[in-house]
Amino acid sequence: MNAITPSAKLHDCRDAFVAVLERLGADNPKIVAVCNDSVGSSKLGGFKARWPERLVNVGIAEQALVGVGAGLANGGLLPFVCGAACFLTGRSLEQIKADIAYSNANVKLIGISSGMAYGELGPTHHSIEDFAWTRVLPNLPVVAPCDSIETAAAVEWAASYDGPVFLRLSRVGVPDLLPTGHIFELGKANLLRDGDAITLIANGTITHRMVKAAAILAEQGIEARVLNMATVRPIDVAAVVAAARDTGAILTAEEHSTFGGLGSAIAEVVVAEAPVPMKILGVPGIFAPTGSAEFLLDEFGMAPAAIAETAIALIARKSSRT
Amino acid sequence: MYQCIFIHDEGFMQPNDLDRIAQQIRLRDLQAVFEAGAGHIGGEMSAIDILAALYFRVLRIWPDQPKHPDRDRFVLSKGHVALALYVTLAKRGFIPEEEVATFLKPHSRLNGHPNCNKVPGVETNTGPLGHGLPVAVGMAKAAKLTGAAYRTYVLTGDGEMQEGSNWEAIASAAQFGLDNLTLVIDHNRFQQGASLKDTNNLAPFPAKLEAFGWDVTEINGNAMDEIVPALEKRGSRPHCIVAHTNKGHGISFMQDKVDWHHKVPSAEQYQIAVAELSEAL
Numbered sequence: 030m031n032a033i034t035p036s037a038k039l040h041d042c043r044d045a046f047v048a049v050l051e052r053l054g055a056d057n058p059k060i061v062a063v064c065n066d067s068v069g070s071s072k073l074g075g076f077k078a079r080w081p082e083r084l085v086n087v088g089i090a091e092q093a094l095v096g097v098g099a100g101l102a103n104g105g106l107l108p109f110v111c112g113a114a115c116f117l118t119g120r121s122l123e124q125i126k127a128d129i130a131y132s133n134a135n136v137k138l139i140g141i142s143s144g145m146a147y148g149e150l151g152p153t154h155h156s157i158e159d160f161a162w163t164r165v166l167p168n169l170p171v172v173a174p175c176d177s178i179e180t181a182a183a184v185e186w187a188a189s190y191d192g193p194v195f196l197r198l199s200r201v202g203v204p205d206l207l208p209t210g211h212i213f214e215l216g217k218a219n220l221l222r223d224g225d226a227i228t229l230i231a232n233g234t235i236t237h238r239m240v241k242a243a244a245i246l247a248e249q250g251i252e253a254r255v256l257n258m259a260t261v262r263p264i265d266v267a268a269v270v271a272a273a274r275d276t277g278a279i280l281t282a283e284e285h286s287t288f289g290g291l292g293s294a295i296a297e298v299v300v301a302e303a304p305v306p307m308k309i310l311g312v313p314g315i316f317a318p319t320g321s322a323e324f325l326l327d328e329f330g331m332a333p334a335a336i337a338e339t340a341i342a343l344i345a346r347k348s349s350r351t
Numbered sequence: 352m353y354q355c356i357f358i359h360d361e362g363f364m365q366p367n368d369l370d371r372i373a374q375q376i377r378l379r380d381l382q383a384v385f386e387a388g389a390g391h392i393g394g395e396m397s398a399i400d401i402l403a404a405l406y407f408r409v410l411r412i413w414p415d416q417p418k419h420p421d422r423d424r425f426v427l428s429k430g431h432v433a434l435a436l437y438v439t440l441a442k443r444g445f446i447p448e449e450e451v452a453t454f455l456k457p458h459s460r461l462n463g464h465p466n467c468n469k470v471p472g473v474e475t476n477t478g479p480l481g482h483g484l485p486v487a488v489g490m491a492k493a494a495k496l497t498g499a500a501y502r503t504y505v506l507t508g509d510g511e512m513q514e515g516s517n518w519e520a521i522a523s524a525a526q527f528g529l530d531n532l533t534l535v536i537d538h539n540r541f542q543q544g545a546s547l548k549d550t551n552n553l554a555p556f557p558a559k560l561e562a563f564g565w566d567v568t569e570i571n572g573n574a575m576d577e578i579v580p581a582l583e584k585r586g587s588r589p590h591c592i593v594a595h596t597n598k599g600h601g602i603s604f605m606q607d608k609v610d611w612h613h614k615v616p617s618a619e620q621y622q623i624a625v626a627e628l629s630e631a632l
Binding site for chain 2: 082083085087088090092093095096097098100102103104105106123124127131133134
């Protein structure tokens with residue numbers, strides 16, 4: 030296959046989210062947006078201007094945010110509950126568990142500015158625990174799209190899916206990777222580049238870094254497979270097992286703690302189904318220092334060149350096992 | 352076309368009839384707690400008159416159409432008294448009456464806190480306290496947005512009002528102008544470990560709710576002739592009923608005793624309680 034080439038232009042995935050939300054909202058009056066004083070940061074200004082009564086702002090009250098969302102769904106509406114991912118998941122986790130996931134409320138939880146997006150604001154505002162917190166909950170798909178195209182496709186899918194969803198979006202600009210017209214399928218990884226030396230797996234804002242790392246490896250004659258794995262739960266078991274068997278090593282990277290996130294979900298499959306050398310890149314279990322999102326991601330070894338170096342070291346471990 | 356059958360068509364039940372139904376629910380609840388060896392009997396006895404009034408007079412519901420879009424919503428936020436709700440739902444025809452005997456048994460759909468995906472008539476899953484009122488605010492807001500005529504009722508415990516999430520929701524309900532929402536606080540004055548007074552005393556409630564922009568009615572929550580008009584009251588603001596009740600109401604030795612939050616009666620106590628409740632029938 031031809032390797033994916035990242036677009037030169039960077040996109041804020043929130044724009045794709047609200048564009049689809051407004052397009053769907055025009056045809057479906059049941060769609061409402063719910064927020065916690067986050068109209069601006071969720072980019073809901075356009076939605077509010079078109080349908081002021083359908084923008085339900087509970088104020089700075091995240092427990093009510095999620096509970097009210099569940100009640101709106103019970104009343105026959107289709108709520109998109111939007112808030113900064115750090116507060117939406119951390120402050121309201123029990124509401125997400127009891128009112129949304131366990132009650133099977135048809136609510137779409139939109140975690141905005143996830144990961145290190147609020148880099149300089151410090152660890153209170155970093156949302157690098159949300160994969161871990163949400164993916165342990167039954168009945169709650171967890172999805173982190175990699176670009177504006179996948180974001181649009183995932184929002185479209187979420188609106189048509191009958192059940193709760195946690196969609197994790199960033200505000201940090203990313204290049205487009207997936208082809209126009211891409212259709213989102215829950216629990217299905219996308220092959221962005223094929224290779225047999227190692228598999229690089231990421232989602233969200235890290236996928237394009239993996240694509241660039243694979244290009245660096247290719248310059249050295251190393252062909253890496255690259256998978257975009259937006260769905261953290263349910264994890265794509267078949268793609269992980271195939272990656273392990275076909276390439277013999279897996280390197281994951283995520284804008285999340287190395288504890289409990291995408292890499293952990295993949296490792297759970299690898300140890301059970303096809304043990305191979307593996308490494309998980311992410312925020313290494315610390316409260317991060319001050320810096321922009323891009324700075325911090327580089328700082329934690331997720332610059333493309335650093336990813337390529339880690340991949341080479343991991344590939345070396347394949348041969349040392351035999 | 353399906354047939355809508357609701358009690359309103361058969362004439363409104365009067366307080367005397369509702370009292371009798373409440374006593375029958377109490378008796379069945381007591382029996383189920385005794386047989387299961389668990390339950391939250393004190394708070395069940397305090398709340399049962401309110402449940403009987405709701406399900407046998409006030410709520411516009413269709414037991415054979417539990418998801419009917421026009422149904423009134425009731426949220427049992429004090430989910431630990433699920434058994435009282437199960438007995439009421441069974442008596443009202445949502446679930447078979449004999450199913451109450453499965454309470455807490457392996458794989459029964461009647462566990463210690465109500466599950467809306469298993470038990471018809473349950474609207475949302477509760478158990479952790481402070482969850483029902485925010486969800487009820489969403490239900491009432493949805494009716495405002497869609498023009499639906501249903502009303503939303505939510506029952507909380509008084510100790511439960513210590514949860515901050517309730518006050519987030521109380522503020523939102525006033526802000527949204529939810530005159531279609533009724534909160535009933537089962538004010539039995541005791542929480543699990545001690546009295547409210549000795550724990551975190553939010554009482555008296557009325558001035559606090561009024562300060563948030565709610566209408567408040569104080570009633571004897573174990574007197575049907577006060578419960579019914581309060582539940583049927585309509586105004587222009589969200590409505591809170593502070594229902595002064597007795598923990599363990601109807602069973603003399605349980606009344607106002609914190610121990611009976613979740614104690615199970617001995618065989619001897621059970622016989623006394625059955626005799627007292629039967630006499631009231």
